[in-house]
Amino acid sequence: MKIEEAFGVIIKHHREKLSLSQEKLALESGLDRTYISLLERGKRKPTVNSIFSISSTLKMKPHLLIKEVELVLEKDKC
Amino acid sequence: MKIEEAFGVIIKHHREKLSLSQEKLALESGLDRTYISLLERGKRKPTVNSIFSISSTLKMKPHLLIKEVELVLEKDKC
Numbered sequence: 001m002k003i004e005e006a007f008g009v010i011i012k013h014h015r016e017k018l019s020l021s022q023e024k025l026a027l028e029s030g031l032d033r034t035y036i037s038l039l040e041r042g043k044r045k046p047t048v049n050s051i052f053s054i055s056s057t058l059k060m061k062p063h064l065l066i067k068e069v070e071l072v073l074e075k076d077k078c
Numbered sequence: 079m080k081i082e083e084a085f086g087v088i089i090k091h092h093r094e095k096l097s098l099s100q101e102k103l104a105l106e107s108g109l110d111r112t113y114i115s116l117l118e119r120g121k122r123k124p125t126v127n128s129i130f131s132i133s134s135t136l137k138m139k140p141h142l143l144i145k146e147v148e149l150v151l152e153k154d155k156c
Contacts, residue, residue: 046125069126
């Protein structure tokens with residue numbers, strides 16, 4: 001699994017846990033809905049700035065989001 | 079301070095702590111020396127992929143690097 005795919009899995013998981021639409025996540029993060037859709041499908045590589053703004057909307061510290069990405073990648077290796 | 083500026087401060091700090099040149103950090107991370115120089119000066123926004131590859135060269139977990147970026151930004155607010 002690629003890093004950006006793991007990132008996509010994690011943000012989709014947290015977005016759905018908060019019952020947020022892609023539109024709402026995009027709007028509150030100052031990003032495009034299309035970009036969120038591409039990120040969730042692992043088709044874009046988020047910048048550190050997108051990571052911070054999405055984390056804020058998901059009410060998470062950015063480093064905890066990244067830690068979950070690490071865990072998904074580690075599990076994927078097994 | 080911008081997020082990318084805080085990121086630049088942190089990677090420069092860790093690179094120098096390991097006595098690594100920008101060239102060596104770039105080479106081992108699969109990135110250009112110019113890109114590392116721009117990142118350290120906060121002139122580029124790193125992707126999640128660059129964050130992971132640079133962290134690996136700096137022998138750090140990516141989320142711990144991001145945690146330090148958060149701390150720099152929090153201190154900067156005071």
